[in-house]
Amino acid sequence: MPVLRLVVASALLSVLSVGTVVASPSSVDEKIRNALQLDQNIARGEKLYAAECAQCHGQRALGSASRVIPSLAGQRRAYLVKQLADFSEDERASREMHAVINKPGLADEQAWADLSGYLNSLPRASFPQTGDGRGLELGEAIFQDQCASCHQEDGRGDDDGFIPSVRDQHYAYLVRQMRSIASWHRLNVDADLVRYFDSLDTEEATAVADYLSRMRGPIKDHERMNNDGTSNN
Ligand code: HEC
Ligand code: HEC
The missing domain is CATH 1.10.760.10 (Cytochrome c-like domain)
Incomplete structure (x- = not known):
């Protein structure tokens, strides 16, 4: 069994190769690419985070174990941008995240860039x-x-x-x-x-x-x- 899985894993690795989002609708892909190319305004990300996210993910973005809310501090920037785009485009399920990401000003590539830059800069849990x-x-x-x-x-x-x-x-x-x-x-x-x-x-x-x-x-x-x-x- 482990050997079989290893083969699967390395086949996957070659499919999910460098810098591409596989099998995703082109509008999400494009938004992710755009957001990753924008300059990140970390100070704006910090403000947005305090106003819109801290009540669930915590002041220091360490999440909440009892509420099964993830820690975001130090998470990778490209991954964070992709998740925010996925929530925004209904590619990832979550009632809580859909409610917040669809607010005016948050369904926005610049907001994702700023938030991701800020979160990536925080010390990890x-x-x-x-x-x-x-x-x-x-x-x-x-x-x-x-x-x-x-x-x-x-x-x-x-x-x-x-x-x-x-x-x-x-x-x-x-x-x-x-x-x-x-x-x-x-x-x-x-x-x-x-x-x-x-x-x-x-x-x-x-x-x-x-x-x-x-x-x-x-x-x-x-x-x-x-x-x-x-x-x-
Ligand atoms: C072929 C590469 C690949 C392999 C092998 C792989 N992963 Fe992943 N994993 C990913 C990618 C890419 C994502 C992000 C998916 C997305 O964009 O939503 C992910 C997401 C995850 C997540 C979700 C993280 C989060 O913060 O929500 C967990 C947990 C995880 N992987 C654990 C594992 C474990 C444990 C294994 C081995 C049993 C494994 N992965 C094997 C590529 C891989
Ligand atoms: C009402 C509570 C709530 C608020 C407010 C909230 N989140 Fe979340 N967030 C969650 C929950 C719950 C999850 C886990 C969803 C799941 O189980 O897939 C999550 C998941 C995430 C993830 C995925 C992390 C990973 O490892 O895959 C990111 C990124 C994220 N939130 C960012 C944010 C940002 C940025 C804000 C503010 C703009 C925010 N969240 C506001 C509850 C919240």
């Missing part, structure tokens, strides 16, 4: 919610075999391919998102990746989420995590 600690060996083995090819061995993600950082994130949120992607609540995702998440059973998904939520230590490729010069971690 040092102690996110973790799981019960019983499946860590399994979680490590799955992650390093099946996921690190895309998310990187220290979970830092990659702006090429819009790959999120999956470290410093709350356990329950990670589990929920693996399920959400598997059940097509996020439409702007490659079909092979959706099938791949669907193939993970509950024990595997919770083990790998627990392993990620406990990942500590410095991000190994400092330069790449900071390649837009905005993150201090």
Whole structure:
């Protein structure tokens, strides 16, 4: 089984290659591309965040474990822009996010650029919610075999391919998102990746989420995590 999955993972890696959004409607693609080319006004992003986002994601953008709201601090910029565009265009389900992103001034490429620049510059969550600690060996083995090819061995993600950082994130949120992607609540995702998440059973998904939520230590490729010069971690 692991060998089979590894083959799937490397096939996926070649499909989801550098800098493209695969199988997405062209209007979302275009908005994402435009937003990534804009200058980011971090000070404006900070103001927008305090007014529109902090009540759910928290003052320091560390999320809420009990409400299953993700930490956004230090998340990768390209990934953040893509998620805001996906929420705005109904490519990703979430009642809460649709209500906020459809407000005047927020369904807007410049707002996404500014918010993403600000969030990427914030220090990451040092102690996110973790799981019960019983499946860590399994979680490590799955992650390093099946996921690190895309998310990187220290979970830092990659702006090429819009790959999120999956470290410093709350356990329950990670589990929920693996399920959400598997059940097509996020439409702007490659079909092979959706099938791949669907193939993970509950024990595997919770083990790998627990392993990620406990990942500590410095991000190994400092330069790449900071390649837009905005993150201090
Ligand atoms: C009413 C509460 C609420 C508000 C206000 C809110 N969010 Fe969210 N946000 C959520 C929830 C809940 C999720 C998780 C959705 C899911 O389960 O897929 C989320 C998810 C996200 C994600 C996806 C993160 C990831 O790791 O994929 C981003 C990015 C985001 N929010 C940014 C923002 C920004 C920027 C604002 C302000 C403009 C904002 N949110 C305001 C509740 C909120
Ligand atoms: C082929 C590359 C690839 C592989 C292999 C892969 N992922 Fe991902 N993953 C992605 C991409 C791209 C996204 C973002 C999807 C989107 O844009 O909504 C993602 C999203 C996620 C998310 C949602 C993060 C968030 O903040 O909402 C989690 C959790 C995740 N992956 C965990 C894993 C785990 C665990 C594995 C291994 C079992 C894995 N991924 C394997 C590319 C990959």
